[in-house]
Amino acid sequence: MxxxxxxxxxxxxxxxxxxxxxxxxxxxxxxxxxxxxWSYRDRPTPRGTSPAEVLVKTESPDHFLYQINATQLDKSEDLETALLHNVEAISGDVVLDRYEAAKDSSGKIVAYRVWAHR
Known part of the structure; x- marks a missing residue:
């Protein structure tokens, strides 16, 4: 044995x-x-985007949703132009359909959601 x-x-x-x-x-x-x-307690940590990242989601072949952090925007330009420059830096020539502000729990604008198409 x-x-x-x-x-x-x-x-x-x-x-x-x-x-x-x-x-x-x-x-x-x-x-x-x-x-x-056995619980190994290994859960993925929730991860937001860093200040230099832009989140892009495809809604249809030519329609996209971009999430841009408010800290990335050029303050010298008007809001729509700054959003368009950030989106065009990633996707080339696009047409902005609409955008909206994303706020945190205190009401501070932290990001913008931008809908655009080619």
């Missing part, structure tokens, strides 16, 4: 043998069952 456990521990069983298959089965069971039985 002691010799059998040593062979399991040092993985010296012949490939294709019954004991080799038992070891592989135990490893696979461990891999696939422990996440359901």
């Amino acid at each position: 002691k010799d059998l456990f040593g062979k399991y521990l040092w993985w010296t069983q012949e490939r294709g043998s019954f004991h080799y298959d038992v070891m592989v089965t135990l490893i696979l069971l461990f891999i696939f069952l422990t996440p359901h039985l």
